[in-house]
Amino acid sequence: MAKSERRRQIEGMVLYPIDWLEERSGLVGGVKYFLFRKVPGDLGWAHTLGSATLTAFLVQAITGVILAMFYKPSPDEAYESIQHITNDVDFGWLVRGMHRWGASVFIILLFFHMARVFLYGAYKYPRELNWIVGVFLLILGMFEGFTGYLLPYDQTAYWATVVGMNITGNGPFVGTVLAQIMQGGPAIGSDSLSRFYSLHMLVAPGAIFALIGLHLYLVIRLGVSSPPWSKEAAGAEHIEPEPTKPARSGLVTPTMRGRPTP
Numbered sequence: 001m002a003k004s005e006r007r008r009q010i011e012g013m014v015l016y017p018i019d020w021l022e023e024r025s026g027l028v029g030g031v032k033y034f035l036f037r038k039v040p041g042d043l044g045w046a047h048t049l050g051s052a053t054l055t056a057f058l059v060q061a062i063t064g065v066i067l068a069m070f071y072k073p074s075p076d077e078a079y080e081s082i083q084h085i086t087n088d089v090d091f092g093w094l095v096r097g098m099h100r101w102g103a104s105v106f107i108i109l110l111f112f113h114m115a116r117v118f119l120y121g122a123y124k125y126p127r128e129l130n131w132i133v134g135v136f137l138l139i140l141g142m143f144e145g146f147t148g149y150l151l152p153y154d155q156t157a158y159w160a161t162v163v164g165m166n167i168t169g170n171g172p173f174v175g176t177v178l179a180q181i182m183q184g185g186p187a188i189g190s191d192s193l194s195r196f197y198s199l200h201m202l203v204a205p206g207a208i209f210a211l212i213g214l215h216l217y218l219v220i221r222l223g224v225s226s227p228p229w230s231k232e233a234a235g236a237e238h239i240e241p242e243p244t245k246p247a248r249s250g251l252v253t254p255t256m257r258g259r260p261t262p
């Protein structure tokens with residue numbers, strides 16, 4: 001059926017900006033490749049854990065930006081500003097709750113995703129580099145948790161950080177220097193809070209975003225691996241079924257001992 005003039009106009013209007021962008025950047029082709037690339041046919045739910053971790057991280061990034069609009073990183077105001085977010089700001093309790101509980105969800109999913117990769121042997125050639133990138137993501141993810149814990153600046157936050165800094169300071173080689181840089185003085189105080197805040201909302205998330213970009217580039221470049229038991233990956237659909245052997249005659253027609261089988 002011929003397209004109506006109106007329909008052709010609407011199609012032209014929709015396609016014009018897409019074609020414009022594609023001609024100048026190739027981005028549309030890239031997105032199409034990402035969405036329609038081939039993945040093994042026998043993937044299961046365990047393969048969604050990486051994307052689930054990514055979703056949890058994005059929730060942390062969005063809720064964190066909203067919290068940063070109200071949070072005040074000074075020892076005199078930090079606790080009050082968190083109380084203000086929780087009790088006075090519209091939906092502040094929800095955003096803070098999502099960020100606080102989401103932090104645990106992110107770490108749990110991170111470990112589940114890593115366990116899936118380990119148990120499926122998906123870290124083996126040629127994906128070793130992606131495992132190494134993942135190790136840095138794991139370290140940075142836990143660093144996010146540690147630096148964020150001080151920010152409410154209540155008793156739990158303060159003393160948990162004292163313990164954490166003592167552990168860091170006793171670390172081999174770089175431990176003392178790292179603890180000094182992070183603490184910014186002889187005791188945990190306003191300098192430590194500013195440093196923890198900067199590390200928590202700028203340095204660590206920036207590094208995580210960059211590493212996730214590299215991680216996903218490698219996933220797309222190398223392709224997702226099949227489960228270890230995959231018949232598809234073993235090429236089962238190309239193997240001809242073995243012809244069934246005829247039963248051994250001796251079992252079917254018994255003969256007397258010493259006589260040759262017919």
Ligand code: HEM
Binds near residue numbers: 132
């Ligand atoms: C912020 C943290 C992370 C995010 C957002 C993330 C995201 C993803 C995604 C979306 C995939 C593809 C789908 C899948 O296999 O689930 C993937 C694959 C992979 N990830 Fe992660 N990941 C993270 C952390 C880690 C960690 C901690 C490790 C290991 C130490 C790791 C190692 C791998 C490997 C080796 C693959 C390739 C698996 C395959 O091809 O089957 N990732 N990741």
